[in-house]
Amino acid sequence: MAMNSDVKHWISFSGGKGSAATVLLAHILGYDFEMIMADTGIEDEDLWRFTDDVAKFVGKEVIILRTGKTPWDVYREKRYIGNTRTAHCSTELKTKPVMRFLNKYAGASEPLVLGMNLGEIDRIDRAALNWSPRPVKSLLCEYQWGNRFIDHLFAWFGIELPRLYKMGFPHNNCGGFCCKAGLTQFNTLLERLPGVYAKHEKEMGLVMKDIGDTARPFLRKKANGETQYLTLTDFRERVERNEIDVPLYEFGGCGCFSDEL
Secondary structure: OOOOOOOOEEEEOOOOHHHHHHHHHHHHHOOOEEEEEEEOOOOOHHHHHHHHHHHHHHOOOEEEEEOOOOHHHHHHHHOOOOOOOOOHHHHHHHHHHHHHHHHHHOOOOOOEEOOOOHHHHHHHHHHHHHHOOOOEEOHHHHOOOOHHHHHHHHHHOOOOOOHHHHOOOOOOOHHHOOOOEOHHHHHHHHHHOHHHHHHHHHHHHHHHHHHOOOOOOOEEEEEOOEEEEEOHHHHHHHHHOOOOOOOOOOOEOOOOOOOOO
């Protein structure tokens, strides 16, 4: 018997484990739902394979929204580069397109469902403020699905996880890039996907030149009690010269749908 069939749920499907598990949970429990994805223009190629696999399993199509821009286009237009405090790329490429779509096609009481778990309650609370009066919820929290169970879930259903997880990335968004990510994640990107790293390094150089003297990169490192800001070129060159100790777990993290508008 279908649950909550009187209310359509709009699942924000990012292509990551959390949102994919949310889709599977909604399918198993018989929710009336649709999947909506905002493409940032820099997604990993295997994200689309994973998206297709999940969509085929639940027998639905994913509604994909595209602005035709990338985060670097946003940084250039806004005249500053995103950082650990302000990810306006997420706001412009994800939050606003999804919000416009839902305001046009979804009922006001139909909730936005995010793939965040019990360890991300703070993000859910912030998202609820941004999206009010539209309800925001997490099925993973409601049904207390933890990461270990989620990892086994895909194996049970024969759905191969995205390659970025196997490479050591903590998420499957933006092709391994994120302006909120730390040194560990960018070192992983440099090691595992050097071609992708090189593209972002080139883009950063071009955007910083376009913005001018006020441009500031997002990578940071403490040295002698002071914060140093590193461009992607600075970081790569220091890694190549063995002049930087990369932390093991300084991944940082994206805050999509939870940053202030």
